[in-house]
Structures are given as C-alpha cells and as structure tokens.
Amino acid sequence: MSAVAQGRRLAGTVVTEDGAEIVVYTHGSPDAEATVVLSHGWTMSALGWRPHIDALTRPRPGFPALRAVSYDQRGHGRSTRGRAVLDMEVLGRDLEVVLRQATVPEDGPVLLVGHSMGGMAVQQLAALRPELFGTWVSGVGLFSTCLDEVGPVPAEPPDRPAHRRTHAERWVADGLLRSPSWAKAVHRLLTGPLSHPSAAPLWRALFGPGPRTETVRADARSLRDIPPLTVAEFYAALTLHDCAGRLGALGRVPTRILVGAQDCYTPPAQAARLADDIPGATLHTVPHQGHDLPYERPVLVVETVQALLRDLRERTRSPEPDLALPMAAAQ
Structure with a gap:
C-alpha cells in the first residue's frame, strides 16, 4: 500500500491483480480496541460512511473509540x-x-460491516475464504442486503409475480449493457435535478419508502460520478449474486443483520433467508425504513457495531466446554 497524505485520512491505494486501484481510508487511532471495515453499496462511495465513522472513532462514556x-x-x-x-x-x-x-488482527478484533452490495462482498469473502472468519475477522454486520437474487424471494412453487420481477430485472440489466444510450438515459433520470425533491419519488419506488430528500440528493451525487455503463455492469452483477448454502463460516463469529421493513430492493423476506443461512445470526427488522437504512439511521448502525463488540466480550468470558470429561468417563 502506498503511503499518501495522512491529513486527508487517505491511507493508500491497493492495486488488484487485474489493475484496479482501490482507494482506502483509515480513521482513528491504530491503538483502538477494535477495527471496523466498512463496505458501501452500489452507486455509493466511502463518503457515505462519514457520520458513522465520526461516531465510531470518538470515545463516549461506556463506548470506546474504534x-x-x-x-x-x-x-x-x-x-x-x-x-x-x-x-x-x-x-x-x-x-x-x-x-x-x-x-492486523493481532492489534484487536476486526469487524466487517457491509451495506447492500457491500454486504454481498462480505458474503462472497466468507464463501471464498472461510478460514479468515474466526481468525482474522471477529464479527460481521450485514445491512439491507440479500443472500441471492436481488428483489423478491424465490418461492416454491414459483410465485408468478416474483418470477416476472426477477425476469424483468435481468432483462433490464441486459438492455442496459447492450445499449449505452439507454444506460445514459437511466443514469440521467436517476440523478435528476439534485436541487429539486422531484427526484425523491423515483428513488423511493426503487428502494422503498424512507429516503428523505437530502438522502436522495446524496445518492444522486454519488451515482452521477460513476460512468453509466459501469453502473449497468454492476446492476447486472447484482442480479446474479448467490451465496445460498455457502455462509457457514459466518456462524463462527457474531453476525447481526439489519433490514428496513419497507425495503423493496433487498426485502425483509430476503433478510430472513440470509439469517436462516448463517448459524446463530441475529436479525433486526426496522419499522418504517427502506433500503437506505444505514444512511437514514446512522445511530442504529453504530449501536449494532457496539453490540458486536459486546457479543465478542461475552464469548470471551464464556468458559470453553471441557471436552476431556466425556473421555474420562469413558475410561
């Protein structure tokens, strides 16, 4: 990682095998009790975590700075x-x-927190590198995300409305990739006039009730900075996400899931399936919230991170089962 201006809290740039330059920011003291890694969602950026980072890195009575x-x-x-x-x-x-x-896990627990697409990235990591969980990663928070197909839960027998929506999503994704002009038109429609609240209804239709006008504006600003075809590529990738039956590693660490009760992009039924797939996971459905839950309720996100730390402390205090006793009895 290349060192750059610490005054801007830009820790460096990670270069991947295929040449992508991933910009990484660090905040707070390296001597903190724990480290939280925040993974943002589709069309957003690291800037969206600023309120959460300010709260997490500032010490308060009963809550250590992280x-x-x-x-x-x-x-x-x-x-x-x-x-x-x-x-x-x-x-x-x-x-x-x-x-x-x-x-560096030796410096204290490492917690992973992901919103939407960022939560899918956490799941993919657990599926690809399960050995990291319980050794390097000590806790996980998954917010407004899903186990597999974005949108309605796959039903048995097939539910026709759900099937139609899934088919439509993939048709839209394919169309966006095939037609740059269509991708640009959708891009302009979603970014809308940033100074006018008329953009809000469209975002609410996509992500569920909840986002205030200022949240919509922030979403639109982030989206405006991403090339339309890149937005379309990621949308297509989202529709193919599937980690069902591959998340056993998350059962080794405290895992908490949050979902908005009115989220129509990664709905509560999907969150329930996600929780069922992770042994011991805790699910909390938040009333009156849509897909922008982490940005509408930053305090709840911070409280969930602190709850993960409490879960870790309780596990540390709990005595390990004495596996020698059955052997002694057998003798």
Whole structure:
C-alpha cells in the first residue's frame, strides 16, 4: 500500500491483480480496541460512511473509540474499475485485499460491516475464504442486503409475480449493457435535478419508502460520478449474486443483520433467508425504513457495531466446554 497524505485520512491505494486501484481510508487511532471495515453499496462511495465513522472513532462514556477503515469499491468514488469482468466474487476478492493491507488482527478484533452490495462482498469473502472468519475477522454486520437474487424471494412453487420481477430485472440489466444510450438515459433520470425533491419519488419506488430528500440528493451525487455503463455492469452483477448454502463460516463469529421493513430492493423476506443461512445470526427488522437504512439511521448502525463488540466480550468470558470429561468417563 502506498503511503499518501495522512491529513486527508487517505491511507493508500491497493492495486488488484487485474489493475484496479482501490482507494482506502483509515480513521482513528491504530491503538483502538477494535477495527471496523466498512463496505458501501452500489452507486455509493466511502463518503457515505462519514457520520458513522465520526461516531465510531470518538470515545463516549461506556463506548470506546474504534479504528475505522473505509474504501471505494472498484468503479466507485476514487477507485478505478480494473480489467476484470464485474461480478460479486470480484468484490469479495477486493475486500480480502483491503482487509489484509489495512488491518492486523493481532492489534484487536476486526469487524466487517457491509451495506447492500457491500454486504454481498462480505458474503462472497466468507464463501471464498472461510478460514479468515474466526481468525482474522471477529464479527460481521450485514445491512439491507440479500443472500441471492436481488428483489423478491424465490418461492416454491414459483410465485408468478416474483418470477416476472426477477425476469424483468435481468432483462433490464441486459438492455442496459447492450445499449449505452439507454444506460445514459437511466443514469440521467436517476440523478435528476439534485436541487429539486422531484427526484425523491423515483428513488423511493426503487428502494422503498424512507429516503428523505437530502438522502436522495446524496445518492444522486454519488451515482452521477460513476460512468453509466459501469453502473449497468454492476446492476447486472447484482442480479446474479448467490451465496445460498455457502455462509457457514459466518456462524463462527457474531453476525447481526439489519433490514428496513419497507425495503423493496433487498426485502425483509430476503433478510430472513440470509439469517436462516448463517448459524446463530441475529436479525433486526426496522419499522418504517427502506433500503437506505444505514444512511437514514446512522445511530442504529453504530449501536449494532457496539453490540458486536459486546457479543465478542461475552464469548470471551464464556468458559470453553471441557471436552476431556466425556473421555474420562469413558475410561
């Protein structure tokens, strides 16, 4: 990792095997009790974590100051796209590189927190490198994300409305990739007039009720900075995400899941399936919130990180089972 201006809290740039330059930011003291790695969602950037980072790195009575690491996903913010075909597995590999370069487990617990696409990156890492969980990674927070197909839960027998929506999403993704002019038109529509609240209804239709006008503006600003075809490539990748049956490693560490009750992009039913796939995971459904939950409720995110630390302390205090007793009895 190349050292750069610490005054801007820019820790450095990680270069992946396919040439993507991933920009990494560090915040807080390296002597903190724990480190939190924050992985943002589709069309967002590391800047979206600023309120959470300010709260996490500032000591308060009963809550220690933590170290925080954030980064721009490839093709987002200040990170470059690289040459690889974009899929969720690539993002999992990117997260591993960031994790290894920016954290040292010997200095204290490392917690991974991911929102939406960032949560999928955490899942992909767990599926690809399960040995990191319980050794390098000590806790996980998954916010507004899903186990596999974005949108409605796959039903048995097939639910026709859900099937139609899934088919439509993949048709839209394919169309965006095939038609640059269409991708640009959708891009302009979503970014909208940033100074006018008329953009808000469209975002609410996509992500569920909840986002205030200022949140919509922040979303639109982040999206405006990403090339339309890169947005389309990531959208196509999101529709193919699938970690079902591959997340056993997350059962080794405290895992907490948050979802907005009115999230229609990664809905509560998907969050329930995710929780069922992770042994011991805790699921919290937040009333009156949509997909922008972490940005609408930053305090709740900070409280969840602190809860993960409490979970870790409780595990440390709990005595290990005495495996020698059955052997002695058998003799």
